[in-house]
Amino acid sequence: MDINPILLASAIMVASTPILLAAIGELVVERAGVLNLGVEGMMITGAVIGFITAHETESATFGFVGAAIGGAVVSMIFGILTQYLLTNQVATGLALTLFGVGLSALVGQGYQANNQVPVIKMPIPLLADVPILGPILFRHDAIVYVSLIVVAGVFVFLTRTRAGMILRAVGENHDAAHALGYNVHRVRLLAIAFGGACAGLGGAYISLARVPQWVDNITAGTGWIALAIVVFASWKPWRLLIGAYLFGGVTALQINIQAMGLDIPVEYLSMSPYIATILVLVFLSGGRAPASLGRIFHASS
Amino acid sequence: MIQLEKRKEPSAFWTYATPVLAVVLTMILGGLLFALIGKDPLLAIKTIFWDPILGEFAFYYRPEVFKKAAPLVLIAIGLSYGFKAGIWNIGAEGQYIIGAICGAGVALAFYPTEGRWFIFPMMIIVGFLGGVVWAMIPALLRVYFRTNEILVSLMLVYVAEVLIKAFSIGLMRNPDGHGFPGSRNLNQYASAANLELFAGTGIHWGVLTALFAVVVTYVVLAKHQFGFFVRLTGESPRAAGFAGVNANRLIVICFVISGGLAGMAGLFEVAGPAGQILGSFPSFYGFTAIIVAFLGRLHPVGILFAGFLMALTYVGGNAAEAAMNIPSATIQIFQGMLLFSLLSVDVLTNYRLRFVVKKGA
Numbered sequence: 104m105d106i107n108p109i110l111l112a113s114a115i116m117v118a119s120t121p122i123l124l125a126a127i128g129e130l131v132v133e134r135a136g137v138l139n140l141g142v143e144g145m146m147i148t149g150a151v152i153g154f155i156t157a158h159e160t161e162s163a164t165f166g167f168v169g170a171a172i173g174g175a176v177v178s179m180i181f182g183i184l185t186q187y188l189l190t191n192q193v194a195t196g197l198a199l200t201l202f203g204v205g206l207s208a209l210v211g212q213g214y215q216a217n218n219q220v221p222v223i224k225m226p227i228p229l230l231a232d233v234p235i236l237g238p239i240l241f242r243h244d245a246i247v248y249v250s251l252i253v254v255a256g257v258f259v260f261l262t263r264t265r266a267g268m269i270l271r272a273v274g275e276n277h278d279a280a281h282a283l284g285y286n287v288h289r290v291r292l293l294a295i296a297f298g299g300a301c302a303g304l305g306g307a308y309i310s311l312a313r314v315p316q317w318v319d320n321i322t323a324g325t326g327w328i329a330l331a332i333v334v335f336a337s338w339k340p341w342r343l344l345i346g347a348y349l350f351g352g353v354t355a356l357q358i359n360i361q362a363m364g365l366d367i368p369v370e371y372l373s374m375s376p377y378i379a380t381i382l383v384l385v386f387l388s389g390g391r392a393p394a395s396l397g398r399i400f401h402a403s404s
Numbered sequence: 405m406i407q408l409e410k411r412k413e414p415s416a417f418w419t420y421a422t423p424v425l426a427v428v429l430t431m432i433l434g435g436l437l438f439a440l441i442g443k444d445p446l447l448a449i450k451t452i453f454w455d456p457i458l459g460e461f462a463f464y465y466r467p468e469v470f471k472k473a474a475p476l477v478l479i480a481i482g483l484s485y486g487f488k489a490g491i492w493n494i495g496a497e498g499q500y501i502i503g504a505i506c507g508a509g510v511a512l513a514f515y516p517t518e519g520r521w522f523i524f525p526m527m528i529i530v531g532f533l534g535g536v537v538w539a540m541i542p543a544l545l546r547v548y549f550r551t552n553e554i555l556v557s558l559m560l561v562y563v564a565e566v567l568i569k570a571f572s573i574g575l576m577r578n579p580d581g582h583g584f585p586g587s588r589n590l591n592q593y594a595s596a597a598n599l600e601l602f603a604g605t606g607i608h609w610g611v612l613t614a615l616f617a618v619v620v621t622y623v624v625l626a627k628h629q630f631g632f633f634v635r636l637t638g639e640s641p642r643a644a645g646f647a648g649v650n651a652n653r654l655i656v657i658c659f660v661i662s663g664g665l666a667g668m669a670g671l672f673e674v675a676g677p678a679g680q681i682l683g684s685f686p687s688f689y690g691f692t693a694i695i696v697a698f699l700g701r702l703h704p705v706g707i708l709f710a711g712f713l714m715a716l717t718y719v720g721g722n723a724a725e726a727a728m729n730i731p732s733a734t735i736q737i738f739q740g741m742l743l744f745s746l747l748s749v750d751v752l753t754n755y756r757l758r759f760v761v762k763k764g765a
Contacts, residue, residue, distance in 0.1 A: 140554070188751045189751055190747035190750065193492055198744050198747065199740075201743065202736075202737055202740030202744065205735070205737035207733075208733030209731055212733070323562075324558075324559075368570070370566050370567070370569065374567075377559040377560070377562045377563050380555070380559050381556050381559050384551050384555060384556060385545055386549075
């Protein structure tokens with residue numbers, strides 16, 4: 104079996120979408136100065152809620168909406184704890200991941216053998232018929248396009264809007280932002296909810312479109328890779344796009360090579376996305392983190 | 405409305421009271437969770453927390469608590485140094501797996517030579533070193549490239565999981581195992597087995613090592629200069645720099661301790677309770693130990709208690725699964741809740757609650 108470059112490129116888009124969605128959400132959270140290590144937990148919650156909602160309502164659209172809401176709701180546990188009870192963000196994020204993985208396994212019981220609702224492809228008229236680029240870019244399901252729109256939207260929001268400037272100010276220097284009269288905790292809470300919704304959407308894309316099935320621990324570290332991509336991207340949306348597609352590429356390529364039956368042991372291939380993440384973190388990330396990242400804000404007045 | 409006012413010193417009373425409060429809070433929240441899935445909450449709590457120690461079948465469960473507590477305490481003690489200093493080794497699970505692979509590798513290489521006096525100690529040393537080597541990757545990358553140690557150590561967990569799966573069906577597969585996955589059972593190899601030291605108690609070499617680590621850590625943190633440097637770095641990295649603490653050396657040492665102890669925990673587990681290298685060996689101990697470290701307030705004695713409490717939720721969870729058909733995933737949620745509760749009630753330790761009437765409202 105040979106690798107068909109057009110099919111591979113199209114598969115890369117599909118493999119990258121969950122990482123991209125989770126990462127763009129986390130990017131906004133980190134630009135607001137919050138480090139949420141619970142991405143994996145929020146993703147897997149979204150994955151299970153999306154799957155169940157889609158199954159019960161027989162609508163993939165409702166599934167994705169439910170996943171986004173579910174992700175945002177669990178992210179609020181993290182939000183309230185870190186913003187109002189001033190807990191350590193690293194520990195709280197880890198707790199969220201443990202909690203989410205357990206919750207999804209409990210809620211997902213009984214849905215493992217079920218087949219899901221098909222996610223309908225949405226070829227874009229005219230463009231889908233363009234040779235080569237058509238099959239690669241324009242014959243996907245709606246969420247692939249949504250993820251790209253969200254990235255563009257976040258770019259515009261952060262660089263061109265007043266609200267985006269306030270969010271960045273809160274992330275760079277929360278004391279100054281507070282002194283200017285902005286409500287640091289509220290800005291951060293909103294950012295965390297947005298991050299949760301994006302992670303939930305990304306998780307649901309795995310369980311509804313990419314796999315598509317519900318199995319325990321289905322996200323298998325995607326949330327952590329998304330966190331790594333944010334660092335790689337130096338907290339810039341357009342670099343995030345490169346990072347996510349790079350990792351989608353490694354994932355899709357290793358699956359293709361496995362299918363080809365080349366003489367490379369399967370285990371080395373399946374660890375390649377994780378190794379690639381480490382290498383990229385070491386050699387390609389040199390950006391500056393938001394100055395208030397991970398620091399607890401408490402107004403002492 | 406309620407306002408928080410930062411205390412000058414953490415409250416001594418709440419430092420000890422909050423873990424208890426957190427456990428009570430978790431029992432209430434957990435009870436609600438059990439009620440939600442249609443189980444009798446009081447019976448579930450009793451099955452998890454009471455029966456394994458004092459119930460009818462406690463003679464069976466009690467040794468299990470020791471066996472589960474040992475790796476948790478050992479790993480958590482190692483992590484506590486780094487966590488105190490703001491150095492985040494989140495990949496103890498990976499170091500635990502690699503320690504098990506390396507230690508078991510020594511045993512399998514010598515099989516069937518008899519000679520416990522050198523094989524077992526060598527396994528322990530190599531298990532320790534295996535964990536150290538795996539931990540050195542994130543540590544050195546952090547020191548030389550400023551790479552985020554959280555992400556690197558975590559990625560290596562997934563790599564370790566792939567490795568142990570591959571070894572259990574490849575390099576380390578039992579040649580007499582009729583093609584089944586898994587290595588030889590080390591419990592049946594007298595020179596390598598980490599058996600109970602006193603029959604029926606569950607106390608094996610890992611339990612003793614964990615206790616030893618608790619004592620040593622207590623002394624180091626309270627009396628030794630290194631312990632002072634660790635605390636100083638955590639509270640104020642700048643002040644630590646002025647006091648002559650070498651930040652890079654501290655990172656490496658913290659990773660050596662945490663990686664090495666996690667590796668040893670893996671070795672004791674594979675040579676004892678688990679018995680063999682198998683794809684299902686990874687047990688989440690490396691992650692649960694993070695909860696244990698925080699629950700114990702990063703204090704060695706606290707970690708000892710927290711480790712037993714967490715081991716109890718595992719063993720009690722199994723009991724509840726068997727007796728009441730409660731899904732094992734519920735226990736994981738329960739553990740997550742425990743960490744959430746602890747972190748939130750911690751606000752009482754560092755802040756004073758003030759009830760203020762808003763003017764003009």
